[in-house]
Amino acid sequence: MNVRRLIPSTALAGAVALGAVTLSACSGTSDAADKGNGGKLDVVASFYPMQYLAEQIGGDHVAVNTLTKPGVEPHDLELKPRQVGELGEADVLLYLKGIQPAVDEAIAQAGVKNTVDAATLTKMEEHGAEVGHDHGGEEAESEAGADPHVWLDPVKYAEVAKGVGAAFEKADPDHAADYEKNTDALVKKLGELNTAFETGLRTTATRTFITTHSAFGYLAERYGLEQESITGIDPESEPSPARVKELHAIAEKDKVSTVFFETLASDKTAKTLAGDTGLRTDVLDPLEGITDKSKGHDYIEVMQSNLAALKTALGAK
Template sequence: MNVRRRLIPTSALTAATALALVSLSACSSDDAAATNNKGKLDVVASFYPMQYLAEQIGGKHVEVSTLTEPGQEPHDLEISAKQRAQLEESDAALYLKGLQPNVDEAIGQSDLKTKIDAAGLTSLEKHEEEGHGEEGHDEHGDEKHGEHGDGDEHEGHEHGHAHEGPDPHIWLDPVRYAEVAEGVGKAFAKADPDHKAAYEKNTAALVKKLEGLDAEFEKGLKDTRTKVFITTHAAFGYLAERYGLTEESITGLDPEGEPSANRVKALQKMAEADGVTTVFHETLVSDKTAKTLANDAKLKTDVLDPVEGITEKSRGDDYVQVMRSNLKALRTALGAK
């Protein structure tokens, strides 16, 4: 029997071979990516302070992504459909309930097995928005400013409307942040028991670092000419409480808010009475209001960073470096000895 063979042109054979090689290469790349991620805990962090914890504690055993991009103001973040899908595909989410309502909603609606709420890992408090009443300079009564007992020095300033929920800015207090770190370490160990020892070791190292930072702040702010500082928005309530200071904010807990004329006048009087030298503004929010107040009251301006994100404008490459820059700025403004 004669068998007829169909000859394949050389060009077609070459093309087919090349296509097969490309496909094989693509498969190999996919397999390599899968291998690289195999055994890693896929963690989605809501914004930078949570990302920092995840990276420090997880080390090489986690793959961390963040919902809030560098330079993006986190409070009003809108979650995209892509980010919702990202949440569904991850192993764990680390977030701070009460700071980003849209993130809270998206994580609450997801089928994630591990949801780590930093707000539940330490104690939160309600911090009243400083001086937002119409009188502006009345007696504030029994308002407690700090566990160090320095609040009594700050007589004569009204403390107005309280925020509807607890103040979420816990990461600006190194002690509370360390408590959160310990909770995150335990949650990672539970979600990924194969690497429990590594998570415990990394957590201990981070807590030690934060304890050192706390000691630096305690020593650096112990002996100052004044205890009062002015900020754009009330992000530093926990820090002020921890180190016996009094924070006066221009816009309260809303970073995008506008102060009333009475509030501005009250701050000007308070600055003169308490020897305030500096109005602090932030890196992710407009400095226009702070500079206007400073110009009118003949005060200086400087940056006090709430460390909600790291950008090229940040005075440091990570949380600890930026917090040390904050300490330096506070020492200068408060007249530390």
């Protein structure tokens, strides 16, 4: 998985940034939802975690178009000229800067006033020394080393949801009460999910889990776990012999039972390591997209499946 990491920002800075992108559009935006789509707010989301927020918060008042279709690896998405042109017609653009370079560039050119960057809505953190996108064989070190996978922490995802709700309210004030109500309902569901993770992972035989790549840093930090990745950021790359040897030692020392792989990337590396160490394999889904292979129909269901997989792998009691 190729990820160019994001510049860290504080929640306070996120609030200021959100205010800047939304307040500038307040003048004359009360009829933003009347431009088309049967009077609905036209929202373009960059990939599934943003799509889910838009649909849950917007409800019947929004028409959501997602740039990354089901089954497409989001980090390598390339946009067609027609898609780039259509971005400028949206009422709201919702994305996570740094995940998809092509999307970042297109959104910067679109000039849509109600543009919401989820990375400004919660505090971004570093999780290990990792390498960003590899384009043309060059490894791009991030400027500050922030991990972009905030949606895998229900608490941080809820913070992002609140910011998105506020943006919808300003873009379409006629339905502000509904957006606020829907945001509150989603935040409640995410709170219940957080409680389920806290309770389910409180007592385990081990706190260490091995994944294909390091997407679960925020989740591990939230629930006191240790994530060990085979290949770092890129799940398609091959681990070095030294890293394989190190993981063998970690698996034995920390009584690791399972090597996790994901739905949108090859399971070859995970199965090779598992075979060498006598471990089992299972899916831990980074939720970058929902497909027929996903263990659930939406964010909440797949996260519940992730929790069940972790409980089994970690020997939860």
